[in-house]
Amino acid sequence: MRFYEFEAKALLGQAGVPVAKGGTATTSDEAARIAASVGGEVVLKSQVLSGGRMKAGGVKFAATPDEARAAAEHILKLEIGGQMPRCVLIDSKQPVKKEYYAGVIYDAVAKLPVAIFSDMGGIDIEEVAEKNPEHVARVHFSTFQPLQEFKFKELVASLGISGNELNQISRIIARLAKAFLTYGLTLAEINPLAQLEDGSFIALDSHCDMEEEAREQQSAVLDELGIGREETRLARPPTEFEIRGAEVDASDHRGVAGRVVEFDGNLGCVIGAGGGSLTIFDALRKHGGKPANYCEIGGNPSVKKTCELTKLILSKPGVEKICVIMNVVSNTRVDIVARGVIKGVIESGYDPAEKIAIFRIPGSWEEEGYKILEKFGVDYADRTVPMSEAARRAVEKVKA
Amino acid sequence: MTQASGSGMFIRVEVDEPVASDAAAAKQLAGVCPVDIFEASESGVTIVDKNLDECILCGLCLAVGPAGAVRVAKLYDAGALLVAAV
Secondary structure (H helix, E strand, C coil), X not given: CECCHHHHHHHHHHXXXXXXXXXXXXXXXXXXXXXXXXXXCEEXXXXXXXXXHHHHCCEEEECCHHHHHHHHHHHHCCCEXXXXXXXXXXXXXXXXXXXXXXXXXXXXXXXXXXXXXXXXXXXXXXXXXXXXXXXXXXXXCCCCCCCCHHHHHHHHHCCCCCHHHHHHHHHHHHHHHHHHHHCCEEEEEEEEEEEECCCCEEECCEEEXXXXXXXXXXXXXXXXXXXXXXXXXXXXXXXXXXXXXXXXXXXXXCCEEEEEEECCCCEEXXXXXXXXXXXXXXXXXXXXXXXXXXXXXXXXXXXXXXXXXXHHHHCCCCCCEEEEXXXXXXXXXXXXHHHHHHHHHHHCCCCXXXXXXXXXXXXXXXXXXXXXXXXXXXXXXXXXXXXXHHHHHHHHHHHC | CEEEEEECCCEEEEEXXXXXXXXXXXXXXXXXXXXXXXXXXXXXXXECHHHHXXXXXXXXXXXXXXXXXXXXXXXXXXXXXXXXXX
């Protein structure tokens, strides 16, 4: 779940990261009042969940409250990336000497959070990592052990920073890491982390994403920020296909059969099982396949629910075949999924033998499931066939 | 003599007399079925067609009434009858 900059600023501010004095406004008069109370020159920033604000004219500077009023009026009416701003953030303008980057993300390969630091801030860290990798340093840290600030000192020192600057920056990164762990974040980023003319450091722009599953645990924080449960804060609004997928999933309490994400490929995916969806999706792409969707099934969904999901996927224009692949299942019945998928294919007006590229779900009640698949002439694979191989076969069939 | 029956794409269920028209047996059938294939009324049992394919082959319904009075056939397996667990 994405946070607006003003929310990320509040979260990091609570964690002890130094942030600029300021406030948010939804009207130009309010912006002028905040600018007056902040005093001096201010920067006004559109609050949208989208990048490219500067280029789009969503960031402006103002020397007086009247200029702030005019800038806010412009920004509040400005659509950026298809979004109207939630509000405008007014921060005091800082005398910047140098810009750095500090971030914490989760490294899914190492299964640990990783702190990233660069002495080239203010630009995309991906760009820095590609063009100037020697200016990017990383360090993993534990989610169980207490945070050890020396690790962040080593991180910052590895780019040749020492003395008071080293102490200040590493302390800020330690606080960023603490916020990352405390608030269940998947991203906590300060860019730029600015060194001011007086030598102090301040977060000039920050970005935080919260793990979707952490929302319940973090409900007090979200309430404090005024973020309602109905606010999904996804990277983009759900498509009609995705909304209908969620409706299918919500239609019956039994199991999961929905959570679809739409793509523009030709191979429909009925996939799942304990992270299996991601593995299978990657395998399909690795073998040159073009998935039409991502989805998750599991937990023994009803026949009706699986049927409706299958029909939804087959209703998507351009879907030539579907693949039904899961890891070895223990809490989902193979025969029930087989019934649902075959029923969905038939009710969509297709022949299961033609439309199902491969069915590879081994596990609970598989003998009964295989009888069903044989009856309808569906090509299936048992547990001796790895998921990756099943994915390859599905891709080959679509290509053929 | 079959009194109540219904077929889905995968499952067929039949209930013979006198179980089918017995209100108490109908209530039992409706009570034991985890996927609501049976609906009970004073006049007996009705098969809910839309739920037939949800049958999880638990066999609980087979124990209602005399042996063989309730039958669950697997249409995908040449009509093989579900056998009651001992």
